Amino acid sequence: MELRHLRYFVTVAEERHFGRAAARLHMAQPPLSQQIRQLEGELGLALLTRTTRRVDLTPAGAAYFDRAREILAAVDAAGDEADRIASGRTGRLIVGCVGSATYSVLPDMARALLAELPDVEFGFRGEMLSGDQAAALHDGSIDLGLMRRIPDPAGLEVIPLREDRLLAAVPRGHRLAKRKRLRLADLSGEPLVIHAGGGRSTMNTTVTALFDEAGLESKVVHQVAETSTLVTFVAAGLGLAVVPEPTTALAVPGVVYVPISGVGGMELVATARQEDPNPVLRRAVELLTGLAEV
Amino acid sequence: MELRHLRYFVTVAEERHFGRAAARLHMAQPPLSQQIRQLEGELGLALLTRTTRRVDLTPAGAAYFDRAREILAAVDAAGDEADRIASGRTGRLIVGCVGSATYSVLPDMARALLAELPDVEFGFRGEMLSGDQAAALHDGSIDLGLMRRIPDPAGLEVIPLREDRLLAAVPRGHRLAKRKRLRLADLSGEPLVIHAGGGRSTMNTTVTALFDEAGLESKVVHQVAETSTLVTFVAAGLGLAVVPEPTTALAVPGVVYVPISGVGGMELVATARQEDPNPVLRRAVELLTGLAEV
DNA sequence: TAAAAATACTCCATAGGTATTTTAT
């Protein structure tokens, strides 16, 4: 059976006349009769009762008529849907994000994406470590990652977004809290709260490396999984922390942010599977490239 | 576009391999490739990404794959549904019924029909006058009528079901209530409650005709639309009534039913549109014919 | 270089056309 049979049957059922139906279908009446008979033969039942004066639907034909119309509409709808997806107007996009960008960069980006692609279904996963995002990109559980630059982004496409200064998060009242700026050495010996996750966490690796390279002692008193917890711990006076600038969006009372001089910033990048054909991703990448240039 | 394209695409999408898909479809690989390309051409978009090592679905292709499977399943389901309807296993049947049969014959029949045709959707309309049922059959608002035999059943098929004796409904305590049987003359001069509806009501016509033919006076004090009201009025002592035997199923306290001798019974028949092709109706008619013979 | 899809061509099955007959009102 083919869609042709359904199209022909629907037209005959609408016209209740083989001649008029054939005209509407731009074909002759005999082949139309043949095709309808062929359809009835395949179904093994009568869809129409014909006399020379009347063509009528049998009860089975009436039900089949309804179904056939639904099927033909579904065929059209499937094409339209595919078209919307292919053009990037509809689709799904799961975005991962590191903790430090979850509270300022991610909301801004979500706003921009939703404004530009209103019919796209977005999923946002905050507080993901950069290394976990790379794995999630490969296994397909996210389509786009907002992460720190990682050493080996094999098979991944990297779009630079911004460079974030490093700040020290200091409890109000601490001797360093009044400083306009400070140097890494000022933190030497101070109790530190750092990100958990070891090598999978870029913040953990970076902070540890900075102290090591400068030959300074890092006295880690706590390792926490979420950026929000990190800041809360500082506010509670449990220690100091080194954070990228967007973390200041977490304006927790009792925490003061002081820029650290003499250390490089941390790059925030958007990452996607290389040559991922998802048109929504392509449009999102274009949009992010534009935003980064501003 | 034809179902062939959907079948081929679904198979390729399932196998992710043109060669294996072609084998499953019992055809060669080149024409399969051609048909898929033709489908993509008609849709104006890519459904698959092919290399010599991998065949993958594009996002649009993944969506189209889901839809195509739904559509193919719908095509099968439509055929199955038509088949069930054609064989009378599924369908709709609206049954009309006269008041006197609404309370005993109709429930028995409903039970029998539902037992035999469990997937059929029945609709029952009780308390319909025979004339109204004939009209309802012609305009399609009922498919089967349980009615009294009418004089001119043009275009209708009539199946005799049973002959109902006529009884007098008498209030308890009335002088006739103790009689084993009575004659029509005993009712002459008594206050009568009869069915409303004039010529459209067979009960009305029959009772009126019986008195006229016997040259007896009929003293009609009330005309009511429902059989239940008729019996209630008798119970309330407003008058006597002539009713067919199945009405006794309405065992209202205070009403005694006494057989009337010397008058014919009233035939109850099932009526349907002549040559109505509805298989459910055909099966119902068979069933009723069987029941009537018992 | 080897596996797989695409291309080039050939063939025939069948969708669709024309002429005519049958059927029901």
Add this chain to the structure above:
DNA sequence: ATAAAATACCTATGGAGTATTTTTA
């Protein structure tokens, strides 16, 4: 008597087959 569907037969489009080339991992 007539309108309309069915039948008979013919034509030709295009779906499917075979042989070969191209591509990429």
